[in-house]
Amino acid sequence: MADTPVRKICKGCRSETVTRDAWAEWDVERQEWVLGSLFDYAFCHNCASRTQIEDVAV
Numbered sequence: 001m002a003d004t005p006v007r008k009i010c011k012g013c014r015s016e017t018v019t020r021d022a023w024a025e026w027d028v029e030r031q032e033w034v035l036g037s038l039f040d041y042a043f044c045h046n047c048a049s050r051t052q053i054e055d056v057a058v
Contacts, residue, residue: 004057004058005058006056006057006058007055007056007057008053009053009054009056010044010046010047010051010052010054011051011052011053011054012047013044013047015044015047017044017045018042018043018044018045018051019042019043019045020038020039020041020042020043020053021038021039022035022036022038022039023035023036023037023039024036
């Protein structure tokens with residue numbers, strides 16, 4: 001975890017309504033989905049388009 005807390009925002013509109021594509025894998029021992037891979041594709045739900053995500057200090 002980062003030393004300084006951050007918010008993830010859209011580079012274009014500065015909204016926090018951003019998501020990333022990822023794969024979840026079933027963990028039999030934990031009996032829950034766990035993050036397996038995180039992909040580069042990012043989407044802003046405010047812009048309704050692909051975006052780049054920026055970190056900004058909280």
